Amino acid sequence: MLREHALIESAQSSNRIEGVEVDPARMGTLVFGAPIYRDRNEEEVAGYQKALTLIHAEGANLKVTDETIRHLHKLSRGDSWDAGRYKEKAEPIIERRPGQEDRVRFMPVAAGAATDAAMTQLIARYDALHADRRVSPLVLMGGVVLDFLCIHPFRDGNGRVSRLLTLLLWPVAWFVRRHYGHKLEVTRMERCLRLAVRLVFAVDLLFIVGMVGLLFYGIEHLEVLSDRGVVWFHLIQVIGVLGAVGTLVVLYHAILTWRNREKRIWGKLQGLLFVLACVGFLWFAFAGNLLHFSSNY
Numbered sequence: 001m002l003r004e005h006a007l008i009e010s011a012q013s014s015n016r017i018e019g020v021e022v023d024p025a026r027m028g029t030l031v032f033g034a035p036i037y038r039d040r041n042e043e044e045v046a047g048y049q050k051a052l053t054l055i056h057a058e059g060a061n062l063k064v065t066d067e068t069i070r071h072l073h074k075l076s077r078g079d080s081w082d083a084g085r086y087k088e089k090a091e092p093i094i095e096r097r098p099g100q101e102d103r104v105r106f107m108p109v110a111a112g113a114a115t116d117a118a119m120t121q122l123i124a125r126y127d128a129l130h131a132d133r134r135v136s137p138l139v140l141m142g143g144v145v146l147d148f149l150c151i152h153p154f155r156d157g158n159g160r161v162s163r164l165l166t167l168l169l170w171p172v173a174w175f176v177r178r179h180y181g182h183k184l185e186v187t188r189m190e191r192c193l194r195l196a197v198r199l200v201f202a203v204d205l206l207f208i209v210g211m212v213g214l215l216f217y218g219i220e221h222l223e224v225l226s227d228r229g230v231v232w233f234h235l236i237q238v239i240g241v242l243g244a245v246g247t248l249v250v251l252y253h254a255i256l257t258w259r260n261r262e263k264r265i266w267g268k269l270q271g272l273l274f275v276l277a278c279v280g281f282l283w284f285a286f287a288g289n290l291l292h293f294s295s296n297y
Helices: 002-017 024-032 040-061 066-076 113-132 137-151 158-169 173-180 188-220 227-259 265-287
Strands: 093-095 103-106
16 A cells, blocks of 8 residues: 555656646556556556566666666657657757746756767766776765756756666665675675675674573573583683684674775674673673683582
C-alpha cells in the first residue's frame, strides 16, 4: 500500500511541476489500471509511471547510457512525435514573471551534433568517475543531473527525465548494490582480509557468549566452577586467545584501509571502529582475568 501511494504521488507531483495536471480521482486508474486516456495530460502521467516502474523493477539491468536516457524520455512523453528523440532546435530557457519582462536564463547546447557530443561526453565522464570511486556518489549524481539540464537534450520533458535519473543514480551504496545489482569491486587480498575480520569478530563473540553462558550455568551447577569444570573454561579461553591474536589482523586491515587513497572516509572510519572494538574486547578479557589459564576468576 505504501509503495502504491509513493508511485501515485511521485507521478502526480513530478508532472505537476511541468504544468501537467490530471483529476486526482483518476490517478489510481492511470497508475495501476489500463485506462482509455481522456487527454494528453493523462497519457504523460501514465507514461511517467511506466518509467518509474521500469527503474524499480529492472534497475539491475539499467545502466546510464544514451539508450537508457532516450527510453526514459520516450516512456514519460507517451506517444509524442519526438518521444525518445533529441531536440531538432535549441530554444532559450526563459523566465517569465507577472508584470516583468521575459528574461533568458541560459541558452542550452545547440541541437544536432553538439547535443549528441555533449551527451556522449557526459555519459563517458560519469562512467569514469563512477569507476574511480574517489568522488562522492551524492556529488556525482548532482553533477550528472546539472549537466544534463544544462545540455537540455530534449525539446520537452527534460525536467521529468532529470528526476528519473536522480532516482536511478540515488547514492545509497548498500541499496544500489543490492537493488540495482552493482557489485562491490575488491581485490583478492581485500576480500580475504574482509573475511578474516569477520571471523575475528565471530570468534570474539563466541568467546563472550561461551564464557557468560558457562558462568550462568555454574550458578546452578557449582561443580562447573571447581577444578572438575576447568576443562570447559580452558576450551573457551583458547577461543578467546584466538580472538585476541586476531586483533592484529583487524589492525592490519585498518592500516591498509587508511593508506589506500581510493577508500572513502567512511570506509576508513569503519576500519578504525573495528580496531577500537577489538581493543575493547581485549580490555574486557584481561581486566576480568578471563584469559589466564587458572581456575581463579
